Amino acid sequence: MDLHIAASIVPLLGWAVHGGILTRRLACARRDPLTGLHTRAGWTARAEHLIRRHPNAAVLLVDLDHFKTLNDTHGHAAGDAALVATADRLRAWCGHNGTAGRLGGDEFVAVIRDLAAGDLDALTAVLHRPLAASVGVCPIAELPVPLLTDALAAADAAMYAAKGRTRRGSHTTR
Template sequence: MDLHIAATLVPLLGWAVHGSVLAHRLASARRDPLTGLHTRAGWTARAEHCIRRHPTAAVLLVDLDHFKTLNDTHGHAAGDAALIATADRLRAWCGRHGIAGRLGGDEFVAVVRDLAAVDLGALTVALHRPLSYNGVSLPLAASVGVCRLAELPVPLLTDALAAADAAMYTAKGRGRRGARLSH
């Protein structure tokens, strides 16, 4: 009888271990390996949940200014350090008010439950703080585009991302490093 139970439990144990490994792989696929932020897929699911629950939510897109120049001048390790610092600063700014993610390259995203509850100016200051790297002070700068969901006819994440993207490129185009609200 014990042999029969063991013969039944061994495959079940194997499936449990396999399921655990797959769950871990899925969870890690939703995190950017360099910065630890949510990837696009992981962030999107959380952001959609946030905007359904919080009509005062806002979506932000952050793009590092002159990132290619930093990489070309100081090397890819310095570029990675800049990406990690940006991610850390964005994550800290979001705190318990929102969720940060990395879309790829030097583009980051965040959703906050209520833009009035956070200090957008503090984010701009943090993103423009130089980074100490191997004894050198690297200049960092970023353009930020913001879209309040309440300003959209229908509060959809895709529309908010498009509006935040347009606001970010407007800020870049005007040479204004900082935040720009969509209109």
């Protein structure tokens, strides 16, 4: 009888281990391996949740200025260090007030519950090291319908407007 029970348990144990491995792989797929920030898929789910619950939320896009030059001049290790530093600073700025993600390359994204609670000037200043960064912001309250896709498009337009204004420093545009 004990052998019969053991024979039944072994496949169940195998499936449990397999399920645990798949769960860990899925969690890793939703995190950027270099920065530890959420990837687009992981961040989007959290951002949509925050936008639905917090009418004063805002979406930010951050792009590092002259990132390609840094990589070409000082190598990929320097570029990676700049990405990690940017991610750490963005994550710290969001704190418990929001969540940050990395869309790819040198482009980062964040959503915060209340734009007034976040010191945007402090974020811009801290992101200015090691490279200048362009930041675009879209307060959800300014949208006719609070949709993440519209907020991202507006933040993207604001970020590129900031990039066009200066090549020396970062500007925040709303």
